[in-house]
Amino acid sequence: MRTLDFAVLGLVAREPSTGYQLAARMKWPVAYYWAEGHSGIYPSLRRLTDAGWVTVTAEAGPGPHGKKVYAVTPAGRQALGEWAVQPPVDPAARDELVLKVSALWAARPTAAIVMLAAEARRWEANRAELADVVGRLEEAGDPVGSAGWFSLQTALRGRDYARGRRDWCRRIARGLSGDE
Amino acid sequence: MRTLDFAVLGLVAREPSTGYQLAARMKWPVAYYWAEGHSGIYPSLRRLTDAGWVTVTAEAGPGPHGKKVYAVTPAGRQALGEWAVQPPVDPAARDELVLKVSALWAARPTAAIVMLAAEARRWEANRAELADVVGRLEEAGDPVGSAGWFSLQTALRGRDYARGRRDWCRRIARGLSGDE
């Protein structure tokens, strides 16, 4: 089982869905911490079904293949909980923004400031979007330990991460401009 | 050219090195934002040489292949500067820790707290390490806009990122324990 299988399993366990719906749910707001296109999702669903962690219910639907609704089994839910408490292995870091900043000494300062300002705007937009999600989840007021409460925690982290990047870009741009 | 090629070019541009030395420099403290094993570096050096962005100087050395020192050319330095100010494309996010947290509702709370405490320790260690690097770079006092100053900026970001993750893990664990 790959990590992406547990990403899919986690979504199915929260709510039964079709592959298409899972792809849509992954686009937002899950995408900021785990993004997957549909071409990864369908083989994953196959593996989860073979393992007995999800069940399939074929329904009449659009397209040449019909429509299939997936749902967790008790074994799947247990496997998800056991996987979630295993220490995560974090893969090799690949942060292009930070890498670019480390090379900015070779660039024209004005061009560097333009790039950093654009990045700051991008991250501000991202921050605002996630702050919205946080607001809605806080209003929902799900109890501590529930699925909704954990969603709130992930959104909080996303918001703070985006804010951190925004501020970092701004600070470097200000430093380069000379008005510290 | 791949992003990794610019990672290699950036290091070579700061200081001429052998492939082996580049691999060592990437292990630390570059690794927290861009990690690469030696097996990616050698083909990369080949591409950079073919493009005329670095030069090779063969020297007598250990091993069946001798020793090769790489250095930037003016064209390579310019290409680095131009690449650095292009807006970065950030790839699909894959954050296993956040993904696990989003699935923690399916786990036993005590096991979840143990995992989160271990992660908090890991990030605290990482934070302390990078705080050290920040301290050393601050003492060096490189001028604004220099390579050293940009190194300081990347280290600052790494430190704050690690601190953010540590605090996040702690907060969730505290929330689950009930003593808010």
Next chain:
DNA sequence: GAATGCATGTAAATCGTTACATGATTAG
């Protein structure tokens, strides 16, 4: 009747990681 959204799958190409492979130099 045309466009958009729903829906599922496969194939090929690219990318990254791990394992394999070799051997000189230096310090203990």
Next chain:
DNA sequence: CTAATCATGTAACGATTTACATGCATTC
């Protein structure tokens, strides 16, 4: 003389991404 370090490369495997491929249902 033995172990660690320096040093460079390739091959195989596994994962990921992009492109290909199809076609129903609904709305405008």
